[in-house]
Amino acid sequence: MNSLKEIAERIRGGKKVLLTTHIQPDGDAIGSLLGLGLALQYIGLSVTMHSTDGVPVKYAFLPGSRKIVSQVPSVSFDCVVALDCAETALLHPAREEIRGKIWINIDHHPTNTSYGDLNYIDPQAVATGEIIYFLLQELSVTPDKAIAQALYTAVSTDSGSFKYENTSMRTHYVAGKLLEAGVRPGEISPLLFDLRSKEAVMVLGKALNSLTLTAGNKIAYMVLTTEDLKSAGAGMEDLEGVVNYAKNIHGVEAGILFRENSDGTIKVGLRSASIDVSRIAAAFGGGGHKRAAGCLLSADLETAIREIISAVGKELP
Ligand SMILES: [Mn+2]
Incomplete structure (x- = not known):
C-alpha cells in the first residue's frame, strides 16, 4: 500500500485529473468526489468529477454537485482517482475505456482488490470521506464549508449517523474538524436523514x-x-x-x-x-x-x- 503523502504528490504532479466512483453512488461516493474535487480545484488542477449514475436527489444540495458529470470526456488524464470503489466491476465506463496515465485507488472496503497503480485502502475508516480528510492535509488544503459539508455527508451517511460499529474516535475527530470548518449538523442532518418524499x-x-x-x-x-x-x-x-x-x-x-x-x-x-x-x-x-x-x-x-x-x-x- 502507498502512503497518502505519495498519493498527494502524484495527484499534484499532473494537470488533468479525473475523479470517479462506483455505480449507484451513495453519500460517501458523492461526498468524497466533491470533497477531493473542490480541494484540487482550489490548488489549480483541472479536475473532472464523474459519477455515471449522476447525483442522487438528496445530495443535490451539496455545493458543487452540479459540476459532477455523468460521462467521462474522451481525453487523456494524467491521473485517475477511483473513490470508494472496491473493484473495477463497479466502475462504469470500464477501466479500459478511460484514458489515464496512472490510476489511484482510495477506499475503505476490506474487499478492495488493489487495482490501482497506487492504492490506499483503510478498512478502519468508516468512510472513504474520512480518508479524504487526511489526504487534504497532505495536499495542504484546509477545508472550507463546501468541502466540509461534502466530507461530513460522506462520514455521517456511511456510519449511519455515527451509529454503526465501525464508528471510531477518529471518525468523531474528523467530524469535529468539519464542524470547525463550518458544518452545522442541525442544518445538514435533516437533509441527509429525515426528509423523505x-x-x-x-x-x-x-x-x-x-x-x-x-x-x-x-x-x-x-x-x-x-x-x-x-x-x-x-x-x-x-x-x-x-x-x-x-x-x-x-x-x-x-x-x-x-x-x-x-x-x-x-x-x-x-x-x-x-x-x-x-x-x-x-x-x-x-x-x-x-x-x-x-x-x-x-x-x-x-x-x-x-x-x-x-x-x-x-x-x-
Ligand atoms: Mn463508503
Missing part, C-alpha cells in the same frame, strides 16, 4: 399495514404488492429503510420485506439483529452481509413468504 411515507404506511409477526414474535415481515407500490406512486428509492421497521421491534431476530415486482418476481430484503441472514439469502441465489442481505425469487408471493419464513425459522437461536 410523500411517496416514501405513503408506501411506508402500506408496508406497516401488512406487518405480521410469527415464530413466537421472533420474525416480523411486511409485504408490498405491485398494487401497493402503484397506488403510493413509489419507486425503488422510496423503499430505503422500510424493512428496518420490522427488524427494530423489541425481541424480533429477523425483519423481512417482500416486494412484488411487475415481472412477477419477489424481491426479499432481510435484516437481522443476531442471525446470519447472508447465508439464507445465498441459499436462494442472493447475497449480502450478515445483518443485511437480499434475494430475488421466481415464485408467487405466498410461496415466497412460506419458503423464506421457513428458512429463517431454522436459523433462529
Whole structure:
C-alpha cells in the first residue's frame, strides 16, 4: 500500500485529473468526489468529477454537485482517482475505456482488490470521506464549508449517523474538524436523514399495514404488492429503510420485506439483529452481509413468504 503523502504528490504532479466512483453512488461516493474535487480545484488542477449514475436527489444540495458529470470526456488524464470503489466491476465506463496515465485507488472496503497503480485502502475508516480528510492535509488544503459539508455527508451517511460499529474516535475527530470548518449538523442532518418524499411515507404506511409477526414474535415481515407500490406512486428509492421497521421491534431476530415486482418476481430484503441472514439469502441465489442481505425469487408471493419464513425459522437461536 502507498502512503497518502505519495498519493498527494502524484495527484499534484499532473494537470488533468479525473475523479470517479462506483455505480449507484451513495453519500460517501458523492461526498468524497466533491470533497477531493473542490480541494484540487482550489490548488489549480483541472479536475473532472464523474459519477455515471449522476447525483442522487438528496445530495443535490451539496455545493458543487452540479459540476459532477455523468460521462467521462474522451481525453487523456494524467491521473485517475477511483473513490470508494472496491473493484473495477463497479466502475462504469470500464477501466479500459478511460484514458489515464496512472490510476489511484482510495477506499475503505476490506474487499478492495488493489487495482490501482497506487492504492490506499483503510478498512478502519468508516468512510472513504474520512480518508479524504487526511489526504487534504497532505495536499495542504484546509477545508472550507463546501468541502466540509461534502466530507461530513460522506462520514455521517456511511456510519449511519455515527451509529454503526465501525464508528471510531477518529471518525468523531474528523467530524469535529468539519464542524470547525463550518458544518452545522442541525442544518445538514435533516437533509441527509429525515426528509423523505410523500411517496416514501405513503408506501411506508402500506408496508406497516401488512406487518405480521410469527415464530413466537421472533420474525416480523411486511409485504408490498405491485398494487401497493402503484397506488403510493413509489419507486425503488422510496423503499430505503422500510424493512428496518420490522427488524427494530423489541425481541424480533429477523425483519423481512417482500416486494412484488411487475415481472412477477419477489424481491426479499432481510435484516437481522443476531442471525446470519447472508447465508439464507445465498441459499436462494442472493447475497449480502450478515445483518443485511437480499434475494430475488421466481415464485408467487405466498410461496415466497412460506419458503423464506421457513428458512429463517431454522436459523433462529
Ligand atoms: Mn463508503
